[in-house]
Amino acid sequence: MTKSSIKVELMAPASSIDTAVVAAKNGADAVYAGVTNLSMRPKRVEFKDESFEDLINTVHSHGSKVYATMNICPKPSDVENFKRRVSEINDFGVDAVIVSDVGMMDWIHKNFPDLPIHASIMTSIVNPESAQFYKDLGASVVVVSRSLEDIGGVEEIHGKVDVDLEVFVHGGICYMFDGICYMSSYWKQKWDYDEDLGDIRLVGQNNTKGECHLICKRNCSLTSNGIVKADGKLMRRPDDVGLGKIPYYLKNGVRILKIEGRAMPAYYIEAATKLYREAIDLYLSDPEKYSVKDSWAPAVENLIEARHEYERKWDIERNLQAWEKVENT
Amino acid sequence: MPEFKSWPELSAAVATADILAETELDDLDSVYLGQPYCLKVSGNLLRNLDELSDSIKMIQLSGRRAYVTTPIIPESKDFDSVEAIVSRAAAFGADAVEIHDAGVLRWTRKNFPDLPVHLSSFLNIYQPETAIFYKDMGVTRIVPANELLESEVELIKEQVERIEFAVPVHGSLPLGMAYSCLLRRNLPGEEMDPCRQQCAEVHDLDMGDWKMRCVGTSLVSADDFSMIEFMPALISEGFDGFRLETHFDEAERISEIANIYRNALVEMASRGDYPANDLKRHLQEVCGDLSNGWRYGLSGKDYISSLDEDPFMAAKKGMGKS
Numbered sequence: 058m059t060k061s062s063i064k065v066e067l068m069a070p071a072s073s074i075d076t077a078v079v080a081a082k083n084g085a086d087a088v089y090a091g092v093t094n095l096s097m098r099p100k101r102v103e104f105k106d107e108s109f110e111d112l113i114n115t116v117h118s119h120g121s122k123v124y125a126t127m128n129i130c131p132k133p134s135d136v137e138n139f140k141r142r143v144s145e146i147n148d149f150g151v152d153a154v155i156v157s158d159v160g161m162m163d164w165i166h167k168n169f170p171d172l173p174i175h176a177s178i179m180t181s182i183v184n185p186e187s188a189q190f191y192k193d194l195g196a197s198v199v200v201v202s203r204s205l206e207d208i209g210g211v212e213e214i215h216g217k218v219d220v221d222l223e224v225f226v227h228g229g230i231c232y233m234f235d236g237i238c239y240m241s242s243y244w245k246q247k248w249d250y251d252e253d254l255g256d257i258r259l260v261g262q263n264n265t266k267g268e269c270h271l272i273c274k275r276n277c278s279l280t281s282n283g284i285v286k287a288d289g290k291l292m293r294r295p296d297d298v299g300l301g302k303i304p305y306y307l308k309n310g311v312r313i314l315k316i317e318g319r320a321m322p323a324y325y326i327e328a329a330t331k332l333y334r335e336a337i338d339l340y341l342s343d344p345e346k347y348s349v350k351d352s353w354a355p356a357v358e359n360l361i362e363a364r365h366e367y368e369r370k371w372d373i374e375r376n377l378q379a380w381e382k383v384e385n386t
Numbered sequence: 387m388p389e390f391k392s393w394p395e396l397s398a399a400v401a402t403a404d405i406l407a408e409t410e411l412d413d414l415d416s417v418y419l420g421q422p423y424c425l426k427v428s429g430n431l432l433r434n435l436d437e438l439s440d441s442i443k444m445i446q447l448s449g450r451r452a453y454v455t456t457p458i459i460p461e462s463k464d465f466d467s468v469e470a471i472v473s474r475a476a477a478f479g480a481d482a483v484e485i486h487d488a489g490v491l492r493w494t495r496k497n498f499p500d501l502p503v504h505l506s507s508f509l510n511i512y513q514p515e516t517a518i519f520y521k522d523m524g525v526t527r528i529v530p531a532n533e534l535l536e537s538e539v540e541l542i543k544e545q546v547e548r549i550e551f552a553v554p555v556h557g558s559l560p561l562g563m564a565y566s567c568l569l570r571r572n573l574p575g576e577e578m579d580p581c582r583q584q585c586a587e588v589h590d591l592d593m594g595d596w597k598m599r600c601v602g603t604s605l606v607s608a609d610d611f612s613m614i615e616f617m618p619a620l621i622s623e624g625f626d627g628f629r630l631e632t633h634f635d636e637a638e639r640i641s642e643i644a645n646i647y648r649n650a651l652v653e654m655a656s657r658g659d660y661p662a663n664d665l666k667r668h669l670q671e672v673c674g675d676l677s678n679g680w681r682y683g684l685s686g687k688d689y690i691s692s693l694d695e696d697p698f699m700a701a702k703k704g705m706g707k708s
Contacts, residue, residue: 130512130531133541159488160515183461186489193492204565206461213462233562233605234459237508240561240605242533243686244596246679248701257701259683262533265512278592279572279600287572291591292564 061341063307068124068223069330070319072102074115079327081119084334088116089124089155091319092142094253095135096126097179097267098319106142110149122152126319128177130158130236130264140164147172157236159194166195173197175223175313179236179264183210185217192220198313199223203297204234208305215310222310226299227329228317229364232273232292238263240272274368296361300333300349303340318364325363332356393655394621396647398630398640399455399557402429403437406444408637413648416451417441418484421633422458422506423560424567424603425467426581432457432471439478451481458486458508458563458604469493476501482526485509495524502526504552508560512538514545521549527627528552532559536681540623550626555613556643556669557631558599558606559686567602596687601634607686612676614669615662615692617650642672662692 069085071077077088090112091103104112113123125146131139139161143154147169154172156162157179165174175198176182176191188199200223201211215222231238246261263269278288299306299314306314314337316329332353340347398414400406401421411417419441420432431438431454438454445452454475460468472494475483482502485491486509494503504527511517512531520528527550530539543551568591569584570576576584585602598605611631613620620628628647632640646665653660670676679688683697690697 130510130516132534133513133538136513136515158510158512158516160513160517160519163519164515180488181459182489183459184465184487184489185462186465186493187487188489190488190492206565207463210462232568233564236510237459237560238562239533239559239686240598242680243561243598243607244593246683246685248683248698257698259535261685264510264531264533272593275593277594279568279589280592281587281589285592286589291568291572294565 059343059345061307061344063341064312065307065337065341066122066313067330067333067337068313068315069326070316070321071112071116071123071326072098072319072321073323074108074112076323076326077112077116077123078119079323080330081116081121083327083330084338085121085330087122087124087152087313089126089315089319091126091267092146094266095129095131095139095142096319097128097263097269098126099267100253102319106145109146109151113146113149113151117150124153124155124175125151126155126177127161128155128157128179129267130179131161132265135265136161143169143172153198155200162191162194162196170195176200177236178203178225181234181236182214183234185214188214188218188220188222192218197221200225200315201311202234203230208302211306211311212309220310221312222306223313223315224299224306224311225297225317226303226306226314226333227360228297229368230294230297230317232294236264238269238273241268241270244270244272271368296364298357298361300336300353300357303336304344304347307340307344321363321367325360325367328356328363329360332360393651394552394625394628395451396628396630396644396651397451397453397552398644399633400431400441400640401427401633402431403434403441404429405635405637405640406431406441410637410641410644411445411448411450413641413644414450416453416481416627417445418453418455418629419445419480420455420471422455422484422486423563423601423633424585425457425464426583427585427602428583433467435470435474438471438474442475442478442480446479446481453482453484453504454480455484455506456486456490458506460487460490465489465493469497472498472501491520491523491525499524504550505529507532507554508563511542514542517542517546517549521546526550529554529629533680533686535683536619539681543623551624552627552629553613553620553625554611554631555617555620555628555647557610557629558601558634559611559631559680561598561605561607561686564603564605568600568605569602599634606634607677609675609677609687609689610669610673611678612666612669612673612689613678613681614646614650614666614676616678617647617654617660617662621651621654639672643669646672 069080273292
């Protein structure tokens with residue numbers, strides 16, 4: 058048996074302090090959590106001002122790290138709040154910030170040089186030059202796009218750029234490259250009241266407010282000259298299940314394996330974290346003998362079914378109802 | 387007549403040498419050469435570099451500026467193509483390259499520091515500091531994010547000097563860049579190489595009560611984006627470039643659209659006004675329904691007329707009532 062000396066982190070999503078604790082207790086080395094109005098998910102799974110300090114203190118007490126997700130593309134009116142929150146969570150002792158906007162990344166690097174920056178999945182890094190671009194900007198970790206057509210691209214980036222890589226190892230996956238999808242606001246965008254702002258704001262933008270309406274998970278039909286050529290969930294991609302790719306990733310510079318799903322319930326986060334913790338530990342204990350265990354199949358199936366359930370019963374309905382409500386007022 | 391710094395440059399995108407040969411260039415100041423969405427598109431100037439060189443020369447000899455676009459999100463395996471395209475553009479004196487990817491930007495600035503660079507909306511410039519960062523990198527022209535409101539673009543323009551701003555005034559706006567071709571993935575028998583160019587036919591992705599246009603590796607606005615009713619405002623705002631996003635159009639359509647927008651500019655210059663409704667009707671005859679909602683706080687697929695009430699003010703009133 059040859060134990061691996063690779064240092065790798067398993068990163069799990071946190072939508073509340075409870076889910077963060079669940080993740081930490083089940084083997085997450087780090088959790089990532091959204092800062093209200095500044096991450097790519099709905100407010101209900103983000104953390105407001107003081108709750109982020111509670112989150113950091115709680116997760117640190119379990120020996121895990123906290124990465125703050127601030128990966129929207131802020132609009133001019135968001136910039137001041139963005140900077141204030143970076144300063145605040147830096148004081149709270151956050152372990153890194155996950156950012157996509159290059160203007161904000163540059164500002165953070167200049168003003169908080171000791172605060173690690175992770176270039177978010179929203180940057181859609183698919184080639185070494187992009188990875189180097191974000192490293193030059195101050196990123197210590199870059200997330201390789203989960204839409205990479207050729208997985209060999211990870212190796213290519215690792216071979217040419219001296220930066221730690223992060224990949225999504227499990228979860229839902231978009232049809233479009235992250236950060237360059239504008240389908241949601243093309244479909245629906247409306248002025249609506251925002252309780253936090255005490256004023257109306259535009260609701261519906263994905264890149265700037267994380268208001269994704271899961272367009273790519275929906276039924277649709279492909280037509281030409283009025284003839285239906287295909288129909289169904291034409292854009293839906295199967296969940297990413299990265300158990301078999303762990304050896305490849307870890308041999309090629311990946312230092313953070315991330316589980317997707319901040320909007321998913323606690324039981325999903327628990328099950329996914331437990332599964333990938335076991336897999337990573339198995340690999341690290343003896344890399345040569347690692348293989349995907351048959352006994353993991355039921356857990357994988359449950360995770361996939363949980364995501365389908367989420368898509369069916371929660372987000373799509375919630376979004377549609379929310380829009381109907383807005384439209385009926 | 388509206389106040390303006392200078393008359394904006396009117397540009398169109400042309401995908402192939404055949405389309406370029408048949409396009410009426412008289413109404414254009416510049417052309418973006420190549421189809422950045424997919425290198426597999428038949429005749430794409432980005433994979434026919436000799437034709438690309440000839441096209442640059444032909445456009446410049448006609449007294450216009452020739453810009454060369456680049457692939458939108460090239461993976462490592464495709465990066466050699468990017469290097470070849472940019473190198474050829476530089477060697478043949480292209481007036482600028484258009485870039486959509488941070489890696490392509492880095493490589494280009496490193497290897498061709500004197501080659502002017504235009505950034506597309508795919509680089510998500512939503513706020514002034516992002517624009518300033520790119521300006522400091524040596525970028526010469528940017529397109530602010532298409533989702534931004536008119537007032538937000540204005541704010542960025544006010545705070546960022548010594549860089550050119552361009553804005554789409556017409557055409558297919560991108561709604562996302564897909565990891566693989568939607569047509570080849572879903573049409574039976576299409577997944578195998580060589581690509582059978584199904585994107586040459588118009589395909590829609592029908593979502594029930596709304597739709598997008600499917601161009602293979604990308605989805606774009608189903609109805610052409612159009613700012614024909616808002617030209618005076620755009621001229622007053624001092625944009626340097628007016629873009630016709632015509633990557634998927636044939637020569638006749640490009641020529642007609644360019645002519646309509648040129649007429650608007652000429653009329654504005656000569657008498658300070660233009661027949662917006664007539665030109666809009668003409669555009670609708672050529673292009674069908676139009677959209678422009680993003681810029682005014684509606685859904686991107688919607689169309690707002692210059693005569694309609696400001697959606698923000700309408701919403702404010704609505705909130706007051708409730």
